[in-house]
Amino acid sequence: MPRGQLPRGRGAAMMRGPRGKINKGTFPRVIKYITKNHKKQIALVIVCIIISSLANVLGTLFLRTLIDDYITPLLSIQNPVFTGLLKAISIMACIYVVGVVSTYIYQRVMAIVSQGVLKDIRDDMFDKMEELPIKYFDTHTHGDIMSHYTNDTDTLRQMISQSLPNFLASSMSIISTVLSMIYLSPILTIFVFIFTALIMLCSTSLVKVSSKFFVAQQKSLANVNGYVEEMISGQKVIKVFTHEEIAKRDFDKINDQLFTDMYTANKYANILMPVANNLGNLEYVLIALVGTIMAINNFGGLTLGTIVSFLNLTKGFNMPIQQVSNQLNAVIMALAGASRIFEMMDEKPETDDGYVTLVNAKKVDGKLVECDEKTGIWAWKHPHHDGRLEYVEVKGYIEMEDVDFGYEPNKTVLHNVSLYAKPGQKIAFVGATGAGKTTITNLINRFYDVEDGKIRYDGININKIKKDDLRHSLGMVLQDTNLFTGSIRDNIKYGNENATDEEVIEAAKLANAHTFIMHLPEGYDTVLTNNGAQLSQGQRQLLAIARAALNDPPVMILDEATSSIDTRTEKIVQDGMDKLMDGRTVFVIAHRLSTVQNSKAIMVLDHGKIIERGSHDDLIASKGKYYQLYTGAFELE
């Protein structure tokens, strides 16, 4: 049973070449993970490995003793008694049984331990990931992040469950063999060492050559796979342009290159084994001859019997060395993977120094009082430095004051942005791609922190508000709807675990989603997979609206969808959005001007600056950029 086989991730992950940077301290850290919760098991494993290898070595030595001490003496006796032999064999059998049992114990314990370690690493990795700031996800490709969970963890699994124990076992047999060899004949041992060094030299140089070509092969493979992906994705365009022949010709070129690299790389890898093995065979002959000459000439006190034993040891010496070098490669790859995993774990998590919290409140004699039950009134609980405790009702008054911001230092994206939205007002952002519309909303919910200036929520600087509570008080509908695996009900309840079924249906009705949900065979229990692929774009947006509606926050951030849905569905979605916006402070990132006309104020952004602001009528009258956009002289996206 090949233990090394696991799903190898998607195509993209496979294309990655051997990127091999090992950070300092990675190995001790992996060892720490292994020993952290499994100290006793690991001790047991080490003991068992030692016992198992000893049993193995004793077995090899036993055969010689068997012949020399038991069989040969019996040959000259008339009526041979086998009790001595039986006793020896029985002892050997016992040793073997102990060996087999310890092999089973270490294999089993180690397998379970390595699964446990992997689970720990996986869980820690995910926990850390959830804490990372949005910036991390914006600056790393999804494929890279995913590969930490697939490829990197997989190589690590192989290392922990196979390479490390094998390494230990092989080292044990190497040590015991070397010791026995030195004991038998130090001079011949030197011969063996020289030859082994020669074999290692040959194999490492072969490995060097082949790994050079493996890198080339990996690159060509990535080339071919990338080309195939692009061409197959555009296959319909190829058909329309009858481009098939050219597509074939280009493909042949890189496919042939891949063949050349693959052939060369594997060629060197394949001849490695025969070369090493047969050098081993030559070594055997040479030692046999040298040994015999030495014995015949009584040199170095060698007897013929010793040489025979020595030769047997030689035969068994090259294999574990071969194994160790094989494992070494796997270990290096695994450590490179572990380095990448730890790099992600070591990323700085999102910090939160907020101390203002969001609580349910009720009004007693016109004064706000904190309470446990849901009242529909929220309050900011603001403990002041002087020990005073203040409750501020959450109304949704947002102010931005002279805000500057850049995703990278020295590259400011927003300049001096000031604006306010009174409770219940609708503010629209309009502008070309990259003008800074999304950036502003990223700052309000603190996906990113402002560089300079202030943002206040009901008069409180948002840096003082606990991030989780701030985000609870802000609803979001993003242009790309992300749904999660689970029922439609679970998806609407997302973030509001305790909502009742009635509340879910109410939210769905508000979002105009109820009708289509009821048309599904399983209704609210329909299970969505793969980001709700079985629903249409419009339906998924309706679910996102329902999800936001259930949370019932005083402030909403809406990012309109850019993709074109047909007019009728769009009307339904727009209608749902309108109902959601009713009575809330709303920030809309608009991609179509028809939806922003009824906004209290429209902010026209250009290169991170608000260049125009005012109501629709004001802006049309001033005949500026908005007017040009509106009359269709410019594209929004």
Place this chain on the structure above:
Amino acid sequence: MLKTLSKSIREYKLPTLLTPLFVALEVVMEVLIPLLMAKLIDDGVYLGEMNAALKIGLELVIAAILSLAFGCLSGVYASKASSGFAKNLRKDLYYKVQDFSFSNIDKFSTASLVTRLTTDVTNVQQAFQMITRITVRAPLMLVISVIMAININAKLSLVLLTLLPIIAIALLLIFRYVHPIMESIFKKYDNLNAVVEENVQGIRVVKSFVTEENEKKKFGNVSKDIYNSFCKVEKIMALTSPIMQSAIYACIILISWFGAKMIVNTNMTALTTGELMTFITYSIQILSSLMMISMVVVMLTMAKASADRIYEVLVEKPNITNKEKTINTVKNGDIEFQNVSFSYVGDKEKECLDNINLKINSGETIGLIGGTGSGKSTLVNLIPRLYDVTEGAVKVGGVDVRDYDIKSLRDEVSNVLQKNVLFSGTIKENIKWGDANATDEEVVRVCKLAQADEFIKDFPDGYDTYIEQGGTNVSGGQKQRLCIARALLKKPKILILDDSTSAVDTKTDSLIRKAFREEIPDTTKIIIAQRISSVQDADKIIVIDDGKINGFGTHEELLATNNIYKEVYDSQMKGSDTNA
């Protein structure tokens, strides 16, 4: 299936045949070498016979050199055969896909085709290499070793013969138990990946709904689930090496006991001590070949799924092909639909188009309006024969599209697809997809027509600007205009825009239509759009609803007579009267 796949061996037949041959020779040498080693000890070293030792040593050196040669040759040929096979297999698949029609592509889906051409080919290649080498080596080694063992001493071989089936059964049982659990673990891994993927993609949703803790719990459960299943499997899998070990040890013990008795009782006539050692070596070889065979079986079962998927593509029949005698010239841009019905699955119940009759004259501009799924794209895709009608006939230039040579037809009917893609390469290279031999002037001309010239010139590298894969470095509207320019370069007699200006602003949109009117008056233009403003100045407008033609006429006529058209018009014009 094997027959179909093995067709891809082609020019690598020789290495494919030589590999097993050299593997076989290598195995023979490998069996011979321990024999010589034993002889070297017995006849040479043990007796101190230097001459004999030298002679046998020389034989051994020759054997080692031969073994080295055979080993290297088999390795080189195996590499050549498997890389070559993979190359051809990939090529065959790719060529096959090039011949696929739209419906063939739809059937497999793009993502699955990509997997079949990448991961699956790699898996099958590995299996191929294994078949040419290990499936020859292991059984051969087993057979030769068994023969040699019997040759040394038939009685002792009985020990082996009783042990072999026991081990085989044990391994089989383990495999039978482990395999289904492993399959389920693979699925659980998919779940795990799905959770991670959802979180990575939807991290903004996770954070804004403050559900990090829940997600951690969710992930923890899946992770724990995998851990538990793995533990179940590992407990059993951990038995494999101890079983093999006990088999080998049992072998050594039993053979030592019986062998020793035999040696002593017959005074080395039936069996010598050297032979006993050799016998044990063969026994170990037999057992490890058995182990190897079981491993190969497992690996091959895993590769079979990939082979199946590749096979499916290779045997798929492209369902749109040229007739034997074809017409190579398209006379003009007349289009006619005669009683056309169409369904994607070939099922009469689920028709996407129902009895369409339509006549469009060369040079006309036709607008096409209708809701999602009403059949707009389907209708126009029949004109360049991207799909074949289920019933009726589509005629271009007065000739049934099925009578044309496909390339000639599609060169004259340019369809700008709704889900369009640009390819990695410069803008110029992308535009030249329409006509590889076009001059730079012609490229600029079509870009001007498509209102793309201006923004292209604004790029620092102009027409040499590199487009990233999927065209991610240009905006939606820019991408659409480049796609239109690319289609124009073909100088088609019929141009179809399938919702191709949805991201272009209204003013540019009208400029494009104006350019079409003035610069290519003889080309038949069909424009599918969501915006009434994009079609209202067309010669005629088709309103399509639920696969049927609901209205056909000018803007004014339809406004007066067609309810659907009027409804759409009203909803779009509401409050945006200047939006034209």
